[in-house]
Amino acid sequence: MKRQDGRQPDQLRPIEITPGFIKYPEGSALICCGDTKVICNATVEEEVPPFRKGSGKGWVTAEYAMLPRATNARSRRDISKLKLNGRSAEIQRLIGRALRAAVDMKALGERTITVDCDVIQADGGTRCASITGGFAALALALDQLRRQGIFDKLPLTGCVAAVSCGIVEGRPLLDLCYAEDSAAQVDFNFVMDDQSRVIEAQGTGEGRPFAKAELDALYALAEPAIRRLIEIQKQTLGGLLG
């Protein structure tokens, strides 16, 4: 039984990362995972939040939003409701944690990098695309600092990427598109580094609870996929990440 776009259960959608997509940010990348498209822009600011002042350590944070017509039905802008969308709030906290896990804050020094992930087209997996693309933007911004002589090597402890997977009609599938995600009984997002260590794992039994063995099966799908995503990051960023 084939998936609706003909992919194998363990097959990623076509991934493309375009570095330097927007010209002004210190680091910028467009990431396309199938029809999901996210503009990731990294901004460097020479100050840190109050709780980091005087610590000698930097900070990394993220913001996530979708254009109103990134999806099939138009959503009202947050500002017209005066409320940050609860889903966006949850996702941007995840992206921030994921990216912080890859950065040596001491080596970064007292500066803040804000990674804006703006989804311009959403076909499932936007939070994972934001992490994978956001890491590329972050690395590009760090590289600009490196070329300015702020540090000799990028203050990274590793690479970070993320992928969704889920159980659809009883079958574990990798990298769900929107139609699959809507039908999923179980929905999982894995964030890992280049040593296949987990940075964040989040799974929900939306349609039904799931067994530990199912969690294990989904992990088995995600782990090699994230290794592949990190390879693509490395190829795209031209030697930046070793």
Added chain:
Amino acid sequence: MKRQDGRQPDQLRPIEITPGFIKYPEGSALICCGDTKVICNATVEEEVPPFRKGSGKGWVTAEYAMLPRATNARSRRDISKLKLNGRSAEIQRLIGRALRAAVDMKALGERTITVDCDVIQADGGTRCASITGGFAALALALDQLRRQGIFDKLPLTGCVAAVSCGIVEGRPLLDLCYAEDSAAQVDFNFVMDDQSRVIEAQGTGEGRPFAKAELDALYALAEPAIRRLIEIQKQTLGGLLG
């Protein structure tokens, strides 16, 4: 090596659930997990959100907040900042998903149950306490509807409880108090039902990434603990849950 309060690594803090803590709600429970104390109140309303209208199905949602001095330092109220705290937004979405997983929405019928979880004292594990106590409040509210003749048996597909665990100084520990949580390298929350199936699993490598084997070790701590929590729910609610 003992924990700071003398517990074993796999030992829960003392758990106490007080049903009927507040007199007005359809279902109310105070849950104390060690020094963490959460008032859980379930409200029944005879209408559903727009996306459920005419579906014949009910809805369950949750709100989570902390009193300003639930913690060691006072936090300003959300309303004085005009922003729902990002952490609260994330947590209340989790509680809502966890409780919905236990309810037969068709059997509930077109009504909404809102479970308010207000933390009056926070010593770690407030989201898990909110789920465990929130389920008790939800069950009590459903029982009131049952006694009104709305249905013969509670429209529940099982029981739900949650527990935190984490890796502190390399050791997997169950049910972290605040001091342990602050020092944790890895932090996990498991929500499960009474058949030890997972409803939600969320883990973060706050201090460092973690191996799959560590995830497995934490699952092994959480699973029997949640069985124990569900036993306590059943004892406390006097036969309501079978």
Added chain:
Amino acid sequence: MKRQDGRQPDQLRPIEITPGFIKYPEGSALICCGDTKVICNATVEEEVPPFRKGSGKGWVTAEYAMLPRATNARSRRDISKLKLNGRSAEIQRLIGRALRAAVDMKALGERTITVDCDVIQADGGTRCASITGGFAALALALDQLRRQGIFDKLPLTGCVAAVSCGIVEGRPLLDLCYAEDSAAQVDFNFVMDDQSRVIEAQGTGEGRPFAKAELDALYALAEPAIRRLIEIQKQTLGGLLG
């Protein structure tokens, strides 16, 4: 003609003040006046609002809120409406004025005490309970500062308590519960000190205007009741207040 709970017209409901109810605040008290229950937490901060900077004087302020199900029908949280409830705004200003009246700001020195009054169950008289309980929390916080050697004696000019009274079916009654309050033609709140001097008096003819003689009758009910409330404060706080 008896009152619905059997009380005499000039009889207070059972009053209980539990000091140290929450463990983190500098001063904390749960006050129960019949079925009205308010958690009062006092926080000390070592700074003052801009208008007090450099004055050598301290500041006392209060915030008041109700849990959504403190009442029979659930109220939406302020944050979900992005507006501080008008009634809460009015009440917290009253509590702040009442508590400030009891404090020697010069002796307090340049620090701010914020008294959070969170109503967990509301059966009438919540603003008065907040003042009476809030004063207990304030005194406990001041005592902690005293024990730290900040000052030798509490910087208080007296004790403060409050009580509601009203005219129901033509009869002046003390300490109205919610059902009585709803039926009241005239509604009065008195805040007084331990020398029976008035700090604040607020009366409204909700059902009909009232004569000066009625105001006098209500004052006559309130004055001995407040003396009694201050006795209870003194007993509860174990000699703190002399």
Added chain:
Amino acid sequence: MKRQDGRQPDQLRPIEITPGFIKYPEGSALICCGDTKVICNATVEEEVPPFRKGSGKGWVTAEYAMLPRATNARSRRDISKLKLNGRSAEIQRLIGRALRAAVDMKALGERTITVDCDVIQADGGTRCASITGGFAALALALDQLRRQGIFDKLPLTGCVAAVSCGIVEGRPLLDLCYAEDSAAQVDFNFVMDDQSRVIEAQGTGEGRPFAKAELDALYALAEPAIRRLIEIQKQTLGGLLG
């Protein structure tokens, strides 16, 4: 000892009410009490708030605001802070209660009258001026409805006016201007009807608590002053109020 503007302790400032000050509202009046100037506009809408729907009864509500330079220092507009000023919230609730006390809601029928009180110049006593002027605007709006044949006589149960008084340097004074108000030890506002019955009494011991005898002295100042204010209302409104 004379007051700073030469008035006797029991003397009102010059009062002027200009009916029809703004041309669009159903009822409009500018009230000047000395240098305090408030535009009071009453709007009639043919619907009632949800809690009155189907009751056959009307509703009266008020809003209060100050222009940014109504006072000596410019205040930022509420909208630039996204918060209704707490003082305004408290005052507009008072104005609403005061005006509602004078209206026969059954005779008004299911319509809402909103009285906007906008202070363009503030020299003390703005809330009382708003009530006295707001009642004039309300009466004018009701008269327009009467002339449209909605009812034969104005659905009023009486007239309403308000005055401030206070204790300054130990002396009870009527109708405080801003300089006196700032120096007042005790500050009282009385709202009464044309039979000298009290609709609302609010007194605060800002500088020191006060004795019951002082409350009585202030009442004695306010009562004849309000009778005088109601005379002025009647003269100004040309027979409208009998």
Added chain:
Amino acid sequence: MKRQDGRQPDQLRPIEITPGFIKYPEGSALICCGDTKVICNATVEEEVPPFRKGSGKGWVTAEYAMLPRATNARSRRDISKLKLNGRSAEIQRLIGRALRAAVDMKALGERTITVDCDVIQADGGTRCASITGGFAALALALDQLRRQGIFDKLPLTGCVAAVSCGIVEGRPLLDLCYAEDSAAQVDFNFVMDDQSRVIEAQGTGEGRPFAKAELDALYALAEPAIRRLIEIQKQTLGGLLG
């Protein structure tokens, strides 16, 4: 064919500027253009926005608002919707640009003048009246600084006034009242200085697009009218503006 109020096509409504209308602001003027009435208050503050700090230059800004019943139907206050009205946002930006054009910021020095334009009655042309009256208030505030010795001559590069015009039923008309404005096919606002140079021109084809020749015809109406408005400013301000 006469206009509804009998004016010639190129005739202004009666204009009246009352300096010193409100007593507290550094500069205050009430401007009446026919039935349009705007209170303009200028506030001087001894600081500048961050982007001007250390520049030695001052800043001028404006805020615009309408009382709820300035118009025929009551509008809800911005604060009750928590949103600055889009039209107000647009207009206050225009007023700010217009007034800044007339000020020598270097000569003003590092201080900010905020001009509040509050429309108390609106019969068309409120933005133009706000500019013409706002300039008067600004000049009065500058004159107060001059009298304090801050500078010898007013730091103005000229006078500024504004007028609306439009095409109604094919005819170019000057200074539209509300009824004309509602029926206008083309709507233009011109802001000019005392040398008939344009500071801002804004025209919209609300009913239909318009030809360049029509723009020219409207300019021909506006130019002498603005000269007349500046004459009135000069007469009213008693030699202040030369």
Added chain:
Amino acid sequence: MKRQDGRQPDQLRPIEITPGFIKYPEGSALICCGDTKVICNATVEEEVPPFRKGSGKGWVTAEYAMLPRATNARSRRDISKLKLNGRSAEIQRLIGRALRAAVDMKALGERTITVDCDVIQADGGTRCASITGGFAALALALDQLRRQGIFDKLPLTGCVAAVSCGIVEGRPLLDLCYAEDSAAQVDFNFVMDDQSRVIEAQGTGEGRPFAKAELDALYALAEPAIRRLIEIQKQTLGGLLG
């Protein structure tokens, strides 16, 4: 004297319109005017705002926003400040008026088209690019309705495009890039239709007031440029616009 990018004074930057840029909206176009890039998405909804209900007429509205790093310095998102940026408010009102001018609302029928203009890279002229690109998105959405048989021909009264121009160092220049715009003494935006009729003209003397002859010179630059822009629209949309 050449312009910084070598253009002639009357030369447009390279313009590119990509129809169907985002796959979900009824009409979508990416417009690039030099380095300015705006995603324009048109959404059709089968309802109209309250003021149009029952009129048989449709409505067209626009929203405008910039990604945080569309510019050289990062701007905070509106939602984090809880305020719609004043400049955005002004611009989206302009876009809405411009697009409405081109639509036959009766022929559109009771439906609303919302055109979202999201600037992903800003190098001057974003409001004009939004109008020119927004018109393309609008036409594509209308064409989809036409293909659904809602109407036979597009309910358009003409084409609409916009261009900026200004006076820089005394010279009139067309289509300012950001560096030119920052240095401009006079700044003008023209919106016109395909018969060179003006829909909106907005000019500001940011650096100095300007003479009528300068306005005429800028009009002379803009008019042929807009004809050229409309040609590009027609070519890009493949016969849709005749």
